[in-house]
Amino acid sequence: MRNQIILTLLGCAMVSWAWGQTLTGKVTDANNQSLPSASVLADGGAKGVFTDFDGNYTLNLSPGKHTVDFTFIGYLKETRQIELTAGQTLELNVRLKEDAVMIEDVVVIGYGVQRAKEVTGSITSVDSKQITAVQTPSFEAALQGQAAGVQVSQSSGIAGAPSLIRVRGVASVSAAGDPLYVVDGIPITQDYFLRGNSGALNNNPLAAINPNDIESVEILKDAAATGIYGSRGANGVILITTKRGRKGTSFEFSSRAGLATPATLPNMLSTEQYLALRQEAWENDGGTGYVWLPNLTSAADDPETRKEAYLNALGTNTDWVDQTIGTGVKHAYSFGARKGGEDYNFYGGISYDNNESYLRGNSYERISGRANFDFTPTDWMTVMASASLSQGRNNRVDAAWSGGLGDAMSNALPYYPVYYDEAEISAGGDTLHQAGEYFLWFDEWGGTKNPTAVRELKRWRSTENRSINNVQVIVNPIEDLNIKVSGGFDYLHLRDDQYNPGGLSITTDLGSANRYANYVLNWNTSATADYYLELDDTQSLSFLLGTEFQRTDNYGYSLFYPDVTGPVFEVDSLLTDATEVNRTQNNPSQHSFLSYFGRVNYTLKDRYFFQGTARVDGSSRFGRDNRYGFFPSLSAGWVISDEDWFNAEKLSFLKLRTSWGKTGNAALPDYARFGTYSARDNGITYAADSILFPLQPENPALKWETSRTFDASVEMGLWEDRVTMELAAYHKLSKDVLMNVSTPASTGFTNYWDNVATILNRGLEFSIKSRNLVGAFEWTTDLNLARNYNELVDIGNYTPDAVSGGTNDSRVIVGKPVGSFYLVEHSHIDPDNGLPVYLDLDGNETYDYNNDIRKYVGDGLPDLIGGVNNTFRWKNWDLSALATFSVGAKIFDSSAKRQLGVVSGWNMRTEILDRWRQPGDEATYPRLTLDETTYSLPAGFPWWNTSLFVFDASYLRLRNVTLGYNVPTFSAVGRDFNSFRIAFNVTNLFTITNFPGLDPEVVRDFENAQDRNMSPNVTYLTPPQERAFTLSLTTNF
Secondary structure (H helix, E strand, C coil): CHHHHHHHHHHHHHHHHHHHHEEEEEEEEECCCECCCCCEEEHHEEEEEEECCCEEEEEEEECCEEEEEECCCEECCCEEEEEECCCCCEEECCECCCCCHHCCCCEEEHHHCEEHHHHCCEEEEHHHHHHHCCCCCHHHHHHHCCCEEEEEECCCEEEEEECCEEECCCCCCCCCEEEEEEECEEEECCCCCCCCHHHHCCCCHHHHHHHHEEEEEEEEHHHHHHHHHHCCCCCCEEEEEECCCCEEEEEEEEEEEEEEEEECCCCECCHHHHHHHHHHHHHCCCCCCCCCCCCCCCCCCCCHHHHHHHHCCCCCCCCCCHHHHEEEEEEEEEEEEEEECCCCCEEEEEEEEEEEEEEECEEEEEEEEEEEEEEEEEECEEEEEEEEEEEEECCCCCHHHHHCCHHCCCCCEEEEEECCCCCCEECCCCCCCCCCCEEEECCCCCCEEEEHHHHHEEEEEEEEEEEEEEEEEECCCCCCCEEEHHHHHHHHEEEEEEEEEHHHCCCCCCCCCEEEEEEEEEEEEEEEEEEEECCCCCEEEEEEEEEEEEEEEEEEEEEEEEEECCCCHHHCHHHHHHHCCCCCCCCCCCEEEEEEEEEEEEEECCCCEEEEEEEEECCCCCHHHHCEEECCCCCCCHHHHHHHCCCCCEEEEEEEEEEEEEEEECCCCCCCCCEEEEECCCCCEEECCCCCCECCCCCCCCEEEEEEEEEEEEEEEEEECCEEEEEEEEEEEEEEEEEEEECCCCHHHEEEEECCCCCCEEEEEEEEEEEEECCEEEEEEEEEEEEEEEEECCCCCCCHHHHHHCCEEEEEECCCCCEECCCEEEEEEEECCEEEEEEEECCCEEEECCCCEEEEEEEEECCCHHHHEEEEEEEEEEEEEEEEEEEEEEEEEEHHHCCCCCCCCCEEEEHHHCCCCCCCCCECCCCHHHHHHHHHHCCCCCCEEEEEEEECCCCEEEEEEEEEEEECCCCEECEEEEEEEEEEEEEEEEEEEEECCCCCCCCCCCCCCHHHHHHEEECCCCCCCCEEEEEEEEECC
């Protein structure tokens, strides 16, 4: 027994000697984020461990030299050589670099996930860091420059304004052309026109989504990727996956504060300049004496009255632009918690965001909360629940054509004062206006104007309550079979409250209040079954079958209260105690989708991949004969670099893929096929009875828009994937495109829906990621380019004027892009007489301005778009700069035709100083005139619609610059802070462009989906984008 004890003690001592040495440390990513479950293997796997939730590891090794490999899915392997002495504890912290190819090892696809290697469709992934790194009105704006073939046009400077996204061109005319947005598997409501373009702003259905809740965004571009969504995939699909819990307990907090200023300012005339030019125009027209001045005198007044008004006007020089803009203050806070155990995971987040724009009085506030919970009660069942609740509150101001800065650039003449400096007394001794009272005037449409007075006195608030919810039950009855049943509900309540006090009226002292309410209820249920079948060691099949039903109800009302003292949100008693209220019911609408779909994937030798999808969609928007549509797709991929015979020293990865598919579009008004009448309670009466009247003629033959797309690409990795790139080509032909065409007045209707157009989109996309420098100093470049050719191939027997882009002079012209500018072509200014010279349809010069000689003079679609992002890292510092660019597009400056045309009741821009003044002058703009007929325009119509105001919209913009510092890991208040980052960010630092106006990249307010498709690059007094300076802090602990 004694010998056995001695031997045991000796054995323990030997083990202690052999393994008493410890290697310990932490594994993180390039941003110092912990990598849980990373693999730490010594000596080829002889001994190894996984890191814990915080990325920490401890590995016991024998004395001597060892080779240690650190690996994590989606990151490049890091190998270190170490040497341990007896009893030594060595700390080794390792930071892994992203693998440009494998970082997207698993991507989200329609109704599932898939290894990136197996993907046969065109999908671009954007992670949460790329989205939250940029200060934007809402998350979709952060996608600009991140994906080839995805054109993101930034919104105006109005708080909460929506962006415009087009995936591989414009494929629709009157039906909606936006991509489908899917949040955690639920296609969400995305109606931009619930309130039309009231106040020169469209509703932003994406503003309620908190960017900090987003885990990743996948952009599906071709038919192989979008085909599983069938009729709703023609314009692309954007999948939004929110954060979920994970094992352990962790918290995340972020905050930011910043300032916003306009990226550029309008160059308006001063009083002295404006009066001098108006006097010149008066004299050019044969006038004598001093010119008459709008809202002060008239042409019929005697010369002394006009002189006195002119000289008095010189004493006032109001900078109306300065009156309407300032510096916006921004601040936001977000807190999230993750917790997980053996059978559950939880994520909860709450955020507050107050985003003031540079427009005085304008801000967008959002408070939101989210809870995602996953529970696995048994080995064969998982329940996943997601719920979000948000409120967005937009403190509105008038903008563009509606007022505010728009007035400052138009009817707010510099000689108008903000207030009356002294009391104004009538000849009879009556006080007309008190000193300090706002100076008000009428514009040419009869509206009461003064940007400062309207902002200070008017009360206007839009409130959106939004809740997106989803429950999924996943059952695994047998191995490799998953059955999922889900139900979702998207609730949207938009309430718009306005109060116009009597102080804004020239004719009355009474105030009035309005409330406009819209409700959208969106139900979605689906059931899917997927099965994985391994045929042998080299072959496998996976199957997906499913069905889906979606129903959307839309209804609303409006209330009008005369003779009140405040808005509804300030005077609650209005809803119950108002003595007089006018209630109008909106036309309610409803539509439903019923779908059946399937997908089959076949994999051979883990390098040959084939996929087929099919979907049958039924929509209540179409008649019985055309209610259902069939949308198939086929695709294949080949990873050539995995072939045994492949041996290219520098080419480490090579993949080819191709696809063909058919998708559809049914995004038209719910009752477009019906002959419809007005609502019963429409506010229009005769002899106290409501009047019903027809709105549109029926067309029971309406059917789906369909797009057939062919796509092919090659993906490459060079030098062990240090450089990766992709080149793709596509051809998309859309037929039976819906057009809401104008009808002859004799029909009693104005418009009629019909399937008539054919649209072609074809293009090339190129993207490259290069790790230019590695080591202590790192430099990474991401570049993407896209070239899209768009052509309206056919519009049947209709003329270009059959469909218009709102009031924007964009039309449908066969052989040209969708939404081409249809204007009279300007040739030059005649140096002899200073008159504008036009070109007729045959190219002959003429002085005659006539709508019959309108022609294609350009379009707003670019020839080339792209983005380039450079990231530099040194120790704990990083610097990134994202530049975006657009080449070849034109912009129609629709307000310039008044600011640079006939001298009228609008202020003008300083470019007008380059005008003709005497014979022999070579000038950009013609002789000044107060009489529009001088330019051959119709009398009383100063809207000079010529190509003189179509400009090159090419630009290079430094979109985003961020300097960040990552504080080393530390412990405080009993928690380990795995990351603590401080960053300073600037957006829209500068723009290089030849456009003389405010902003070459513009998304103005649109009247409807047709206008949104056809007028992407038309500006009309549109506020420019903002330049924001933001300091942010983010931490995980």
